[in-house]
Amino acid sequence: MRDQALRDQVITIFLAGYETVANALSWTWYLLSENPECERRFHDEIDRELQGRLPTYDDIPRLRYVEMALAESMRLYPPAWAMGRCALHDFQLGDYFLPAKTTVLISQFITHRDARFFPDPLRFDPERFTPEAKSRRAKFTYFPFGAGMRQCIGESFAWMEGVLLLATIAQRWKLRLVPGHKVEPEPLITLRPKYGMRMQVEARMAHVAVV
Numbered sequence: 001m002r003d004q005a006l007r008d009q010v011i012t013i014f015l016a017g018y019e020t021v022a023n024a025l026s027w028t029w030y031l032l033s034e035n036p037e038c039e040r041r042f043h044d045e046i047d048r049e050l051q052g053r054l055p056t057y058d059d060i061p062r063l064r065y066v067e068m069a070l071a072e073s074m075r076l077y078p079p080a081w082a083m084g085r086c087a088l089h090d091f092q093l094g095d096y097f098l099p100a101k102t103t104v105l106i107s108q109f110i111t112h113r114d115a116r117f118f119p120d121p122l123r124f125d126p127e128r129f130t131p132e133a134k135s136r137r138a139k140f141t142y143f144p145f146g147a148g149m150r151q152c153i154g155e156s157f158a159w160m161e162g163v164l165l166l167a168t169i170a171q172r173w174k175l176r177l178v179p180g181h182k183v184e185p186e187p188l189i190t191l192r193p194k195y196g197m198r199m200q201v202e203a204r205m206a207h208v209a210v211v
């Protein structure tokens, strides 16, 4: 591999694989902090399933609510909030004619907040991601990892990493948004919190694992 190609691979992993997950986690902590009832269920599941142990890969199937909260967080704040495509040739897409070279933008952020697919769309509700609720929705109404030929190659890794990080951190800590801190999404390539996410960290002493 030449230096330029190596550099390009490293940048891809940083942007596609690191920045996206970091954003997903920031938004998830924020949403849990704003929704204490969901946060309580989240902590309860972690305490019940792990009994103070650090989570491992084998625990993931039992951390259902953690995964549902992460899924719901990526619905409201999809780290990749839009994707672009370029028409190689003239193309008829349903009612739309796309001349060759047209750029088409498809936005997860807009689709995920469409009340036709997600009633009361601005409400944070991990219950939207029970297997039953998911099976009632049409394909492609939720696509934080894209779809089709260029679907995210790191998707399984991201779910694993996200669930394990959330469970590991939440086992010991509770995060609270600093009162008055302004929260606004900044849609760059990824969806960052514009002013950062300032949180106060509280130890959950009763649940600290013995290490």
Ligand code: HEM
Residues within 6 Å of the ligand: 012, 013, 016, 017, 018, 020, 021, 024, 078, 079, 080, 083, 084, 143, 144, 145, 146, 147, 149, 150, 151, 152, 153, 154, 155, 157, 158
């Ligand atoms: C929450 C985490 C992540 C989100 C939301 C996300 C989202 C996406 C999306 C939407 C695409 C498709 C872009 C398009 O079709 O234009 C994509 C592609 C890609 N992702 Fe991810 N991603 C995440 C994590 C990761 C991780 C952990 C890795 C690698 C370790 C990764 C590597 C890639 C690569 C290499 C592509 C390009 C695949 C291709 O074009 O064939 N992503 N990602």
